[in-house]
Amino acid sequence: MINSSLKELATALATRKISSVELTTLFLDRIERYNPALNAFVTIDRDKALAAAHAADKNFGAGGTAALTGIPLAHKDIFCTEGWRTTCGSKILDNFVSPYDATVVEKFKAAGMVLVGKCNMDEFAMGSSNESSYFGPVKNPWDLERVPGGSSGGSAAAIAARLLPAATGTDTGGSIRQPAALCGLTGLKPTYGVVSRYGMIAFASSLDQGGPLAKSAEDCALMLNAMAGFDPRDSTSLERPTEDYTRDLDKPLAGLRIGLPREFFAAGMDDGVRAAVEAALDEYRKLGATTVEVDLPNSGLSVPAYYVIAPAEASSNLSRFDGVRYGHRAADYADLNDMYARSRAEGFGAEVKRRILIGTYVLSHGYYDAYYLKAQKIRRLIAADFSAAFRECDVIMGPTAPSVAFRFGEKAADPVQMYLSDIYTIAVNLAGLPGMSIPCGFDQNLPVGMQLIGPWFGEARMLNAAHRYQQATDWHVRVPAAFAA
Amino acid sequence: MSLSLDDVSRIARLARIEISPAETEQTRMQLNGILAFVEQLQAVNTEGIAPMAHAVDVVQRLRRDAVTEADRRDAFQAIAPEAEAGLYLVPKVIE
Numbered sequence: 112m113i114n115s116s117l118k119e120l121a122t123a124l125a126t127r128k129i130s131s132v133e134l135t136t137l138f139l140d141r142i143e144r145y146n147p148a149l150n151a152f153v154t155i156d157r158d159k160a161l162a163a164a165h166a167a168d169k170n171f172g173a174g175g176t177a178a179l180t181g182i183p184l185a186h187k188d189i190f191c192t193e194g195w196r197t198t199c200g201s202k203i204l205d206n207f208v209s210p211y212d213a214t215v216v217e218k219f220k221a222a223g224m225v226l227v228g229k230c231n232m233d234e235f236a237m238g239s240s241n242e243s244s245y246f247g248p249v250k251n252p253w254d255l256e257r258v259p260g261g262s263s264g265g266s267a268a269a270i271a272a273r274l275l276p277a278a279t280g281t282d283t284g285g286s287i288r289q290p291a292a293l294c295g296l297t298g299l300k301p302t303y304g305v306v307s308r309y310g311m312i313a314f315a316s317s318l319d320q321g322g323p324l325a326k327s328a329e330d331c332a333l334m335l336n337a338m339a340g341f342d343p344r345d346s347t348s349l350e351r352p353t354e355d356y357t358r359d360l361d362k363p364l365a366g367l368r369i370g371l372p373r374e375f376f377a378a379g380m381d382d383g384v385r386a387a388v389e390a391a392l393d394e395y396r397k398l399g400a401t402t403v404e405v406d407l408p409n410s411g412l413s414v415p416a417y418y419v420i421a422p423a424e425a426s427s428n429l430s431r432f433d434g435v436r437y438g439h440r441a442a443d444y445a446d447l448n449d450m451y452a453r454s455r456a457e458g459f460g461a462e463v464k465r466r467i468l469i470g471t472y473v474l475s476h477g478y479y480d481a482y483y484l485k486a487q488k489i490r491r492l493i494a495a496d497f498s499a500a501f502r503e504c505d506v507i508m509g510p511t512a513p514s515v516a517f518r519f520g521e522k523a524a525d526p527v528q529m530y531l532s533d534i535y536t537i538a539v540n541l542a543g544l545p546g547m548s549i550p551c552g553f554d555q556n557l558p559v560g561m562q563l564i565g566p567w568f569g570e571a572r573m574l575n576a577a578h579r580y581q582q583a584t585d586w587h588v589r590v591p592a593a594f595a596a
Numbered sequence: 597m598s599l600s601l602d603d604v605s606r607i608a609r610l611a612r613i614e615i616s617p618a619e620t621e622q623t624r625m626q627l628n629g630i631l632a633f634v635e636q637l638q639a640v641n642t643e644g645i646a647p648m649a650h651a652v653d654v655v656q657r658l659r660r661d662a663v664t665e666a667d668r669r670d671a672f673q674a675i676a677p678e679a680e681a682g683l684y685l686v687p688k689v690i691e
Contacts, residue, residue, distance in 0.1 A: 206675075207675065208675060210668065210671040210672055210674075210675065211668075302651075302652070303650070303651035303652060304651070304652055304654075317649060317650055317651070343657075343659065346656070346657060347650060347654075349652060349654065350657075409640075412636070412637060412640060414633075415633055415634040415635075415636050415637050416634075416637060418630060418633065418634050419634050419637065426611060430612075433612070434677060435676070435677070435684050435686055436672070436675075436676050436684060437672075437675045437676060437677075438677075439677075440677035440678070444687065445687075446687050446688075446689075447686055447687045447689050448612065449614075449687075450686065450687055451612040452608075452609075452612050452613060452614040453614050455611075455612055455613045455614070456613050456614035456615070459613065464613055464623075465623070465626055465627065465630070467611050467613060468604075468607050468608060468611055468613070468623065468627060469627060469630055469631070471607050471610050471611040472599075472603075472607050472627070472631075475607070475610060481638070482634070482637075484647050485637050485638070485640075485642060486634075486637060487647030487648055487649060488642035488645040488646070488647050488648070489637055489640055489642060489645075490647070490648040491645055491646060491647065491648035492640075492642070492645060494648060494651070525629070526626060526629065526630060527629055527630065527633045530633075541651075542651060543650070543651015543652055544651075567651075567652060
């Protein structure tokens with residue numbers, strides 16, 4: 112049961128082979144047993160989960176069910192969840208119990224999914240290793256000495272260890288795709304504006320996008336069906352007709368044109384990662400796809416442009432944490448300004464402070480044009496590169512991350528080294544494109560992820576390409592030995 | 597562009613984040629490392645390029661000027677560090 116797809120679980124529930132309470136209990140018991148070693152959760156709530164499971168079971172009797180009813184999931188602790196502690200991995204929100212639901216949370220509730228817990232994450236989603244969480248790092252189930260990736264590392268570790276069938280994540284610069292790659296999962300970042308950001312604690316608003324992490328492309332498609340949709344409460348949500356993201360899953364790949372960016376295949380990735388990605392591309396050719404080299408000449412500028420834009424937006428978004436309306440307030444202070452400064456100094460961790468300071472600087476008087484405006488112009492160049500590339504191909508492929516999971520502490524000392532973990536993923540956020548990571552092999556016994564990038568609103572085609580590959584290969588069904596039973 | 601210790605203190609003040617004198621030098625070095633890294637943007641010719649604020653070009657949506665939210669003041673203030681009689685309490689700002 113722990114390895115079943117969402118479709119299989121839905122069938123088992125609908126035919127009453129198992130009840131939601133039994134299924135939820137199974138996963139809660141696994142969480143209890145394995146989470147102490149992984150630290151994938153900030154909050155686990157057995158009582159709330161079982162109450163939701165009971166309600167789902169009643170609905171099965173009444174016939175009021177949907178495709179995902181009764182299946183357990185967890186949310187990244189960035190999604191405000193009414194009545195649940197919602198920490199965003201930060202001390203400043205350690206005591207924050209949300210008075211409302213994020214739209215994504217509402218949608219999964221409406222779909223009848225059973226929320227069992229909130230997943231650990233890098234503080235305010237700022238990180239690529241989960242080492243910046245106030246609640247301690249998450250361990251990678253494939254090797255407990257290594258990072259799970261970040262920032263949605265708790266979600267990824269929980270699914271990889273089969274503590275859950277699926278979870279939500281968010282991706283500002285690679286925070287769904289990179290942990291999916293490092294933990295051997297499938298993760299999808301939708302086109303900017305497809306999933307509502309309402310109630311998703313903001314990091315960099317023009318880049319943030321929620322999406323699913325799961326074991327397969329098919330599961331991600333089902334999750335995205337529940338997550339996506341126009342939301343008037345998010346001013347950047349797009350008004351588009353509802354899509355069924357599963358509709359093209361089984362289409363044959365004959366004629367699919369895969370673009371391979373020269374810049375992604377130049378020096379920079381580990382040999383083992385390259386070998387796995389090349390082998391996956393051979394598999395795609397066997398499935399009838401053709402490959403064509405494309406150019407993304409400005410992609411090398413994506414990481415520096417991101418480290419102007421994201422901190423700038425973060426410094427503005429995180430100004431709301433002032434110790435007045437919610438969250439941490441310092442115990443001692445001389446006056447109002449001192450209260451702000453001390454509450455924030457005590458509440459934020461080192462990486463969050465660094466980014467707020469950088470953002471404050473690049474937006475400060477006299478520097479806005481040189482940094483923020485400049486970066487926004489370069490962002491357009493990066494997006495234009497993708498537009499040109501997609502005239503020659505249907506989907507772009509390459510590595511998700513330059514290496515497999517690294518060891519704790521390996522990149523913690525130098526912020527810029529850590530930022531370069533997202534060298535292949537960040538351009539996708541800047542351009543607002545949909546992207547995925549799928550497992551495509553192993554290097555040093557650790558999973559390698561391949562990245563798929565689609566044109567704007569190309570999710571269904573991208574999922575199709577991922578699904579057909581997963582029908583022909585078995586990388587995505589491998590389970591870390593320590594968590595297989 | 598390299599930040600001085602005074603610059604770091606000024607930025608921290610603007611950001612409302614207290615930095616102890618002991619932390620200032622390390623912060624200065626880390627911020628300078630990041631600024632040196634993003635400096636490469638300056639070499640790019642962006643003449644005539646319009647800045648891109650959002651990924652998908654859409655017109656700002658307007659809504660009707662109508663009340664859509666219920667009054668949930670009690671629930672919101674229940675999680676405040678200090679609130680009283682419907683007001684958030686902060687240190688005295690007017691003498």
